[in-house]
């Protein structure tokens with residue numbers, strides 16, 4: 560708690576994707592370096608920070624709901640400051656104060672790391688800052704997420720303008736971090752005990768720094784650092800190259816998981832979504848991946864009920880899902896995002912129909928996930944142990960090379976270790992196994 564009403568402690572709540580989690584870790588480290596102390600509860604904090612997401616309306620409503628709930632806290636602690644940073648701050652700017660007048664600071668996606676300067680009233684800062692182009696990308700220090708795993712953002716923004724997506728508007732044009740920044744960031748994390756790194760970008764496949772493309776970058780991270788395991792996300796089907804798959808096939812440090820958002824199975828809908836690939840191209844890419852990699856878990860994102868999607872086009876999505884057999888999928892019904900191109904389309908699939916299409920798709924994918932997971936039975940998975948299971952302290956929880964959650968029993972704390980676990984059973988969401996003892 561502050562003495563003399565000074566800001567001494569902070570609390571951050573993160574909404575949205577892994578890139579936000581990575582930014583939260585970095586922001587927390589920046590504040591800590593400046594002398595502020597992170598506290599586990601909002602009630603103890605002098606500065607409440609909300610790192611926000613705009614991808615879905617629900618995410619923004621949750622932030623607004625939370626801001627409403629804490630307005631009473633602010634009345635009892637008038638010196639407390641509230642900061643909304645990230646995508647929603649970028650999208651709404653000062654307008655956010657119309658809905659939440661008690662918010663003190665609103666910092667857009669390129670201004671998040673200036674929060675300590677804003678709090679300290681350093682000259683040139685303002686309580687609302689959303690202009691792009693102020694972030695000196697390589698000055699942002701990557702920070703590990705847990706003692707054994709870390710995220711490094713390799714590129715920011717997106718140039719793809721998929722018609723349903725708000726990201727290019729709130730995160731700006733795509734720009735890549737330098738190779739040195741990424742390689743040095745991984746080395747620093749390895750020195751701190753990290754064994755698994757995830758390289759993050761809205762479209763990692765279009766990473767380009769000078770002449771280094773994403774495949775070259777992966778090879779350099781694998782060869783020039785002592786990191787044991789490398790993951791990346793998200794890939795775009797139009798940019799995922801054979802060269803990248805070949806690097807994955809040759810490099811055992813690269814985990815056998817590809818998240819490749821398909822979104823829809825109909826070419827007309829893909830065109831309307833601005834996805835710039837055909838379903839044939841997507842299927843060819845999957846075929847190449849499965850030919851080159853003896854084992855790979857393939858996951859995806861899918862949207863149903865996109866404006867004008869017919870029954871037949873929806874069936875094409877089901878057919879593609881049946882044919883490809885994804886290990887798992889994030890599945891959504893279309894919802895309009897103001898400010899996107901698709902918001903000008905007639906949102907003509909009735910809500911009831913969208914829900915029905917989504918439920919049928921989820922049921923199909925669950926069957927497929929079950930089958931895919933049961934194929935893992937008897938396999939020995941090299942599993943990074945993340946800690947005790949969230950549901951039961953009888954089990955430990957880990958993630959396989961294919962990014963699947965596996966539960967197993969152990970009588971010692973092996974968090975952070977990479978252990979061989981033989982899978983003995985599986986359901987649609989989780990694997991169960993036993994540690995393979997050496998000798």
Ligand code: SF4
Nearest residue numbers: 717719720721724726
């Ligand atoms: S690739 Fe498309 S869906 Fe992904 S962030 Fe960019 S615009 Fe959004």
